[in-house]
Amino acid sequence: MTDDLVSTESVIELRIENIALLFDPLDPFPTPSRDLSKTAEDFIVEWARELPRRNPIRLILHIPQSGQHDLSQLQVAFSNHFRQRARRVKGDIDELFGVGRTSLMIGLATLIACVLGGQVAVMLLGSGSAARILSEGLIILGWVANWRPLEIFLYGWWPLARRRKLFQRLAEMPVEVLTT
Template identity: 35%
Template sequence: MSDKALEALYPVEGEYRLIAIKLAEARQLFNTLDPAPFEMRELDADAAAWLLDAGRELHRERKLKIVLYLPAPDARIADADMRGAIRHYFHYRAMKYRQHLRHLFRIGRQSLAVGLAFLIACDFVARYLLNGPAEHLGLVRTGVSILGWVAMWKPVEIFLYEWWPIRQDERTCERLMTAPVEVRERKSGAMATPAAVSTLSSANAQP
């Protein structure tokens, strides 16, 4: 994304890059099926996805601020609940990413041990059990050697490619967890809120 497009979507205010969401009411931010108190409640899927995607796009920004635009009555009473809910949610998501990463590395270590053992076995078979002048044995030796290296694809994939997107998402959640959260009054008028903010569907606000 170009700097101009980034500026339009996530405006700068002082030292912060803003991630803004317009809400029709405070409960629209939350999963309405979750019976927990507001500050412990799971976020609405659309709101959580918007915040996480924004955090990914702004991974190079040093300071983020989450701004929630609400009608006046909700804006006055929801401030602390909103902050607590967002921090709790992304703390939980960061913890889940860490757990996933530990599980992935455990699978990687196990796959590496199995792959290496199988590679050594294939190399032994190719060198000593299929050692002969016949032409077809040469083809079989090559096939067995390739099979041994193919067995290494899983640990190689894990340790070269699979782990770092999970680590990035963990760090994104940690940044969102610690980002300041500000609730502002959503006023009528074209210039009341930034033009490029996420507006959650009012359907999510139904009980």
């Protein structure tokens, strides 16, 4: 294996005065089950987005030496938090596809109705300009009704899938604590 193919580790560094600031103060659960604070999560996620996607990520926490710190559950807490975030995004993807399926059924029914309506217009009004305008307008309307489901199935889920993969990477990252 050449050196070009070996991925290097990407590092996120976070300096914090107190470990408690990493966690949501309103979450009543003990540390391994607590959610990260919005600020800490946003900082980590934004930094991770800028890192190469193929590299594993490692988190280094810089904390002051003074004070009591319960460091034993930090790895579990970070893994639990980001694993839960990945599950939530998976639920968002599933919900989006559900909306897409419903929208597709409505869109296809609308398209069929518009095509049939256009044919009826030609039969009733003849082959004149009014019948063609009405017929083609209905066909355009039928295709426009399918715009949203096509957008969902072709492009709409990509950002969510990328976010889920990022959360999965963050759930696997080792956490290292350095005292200053």
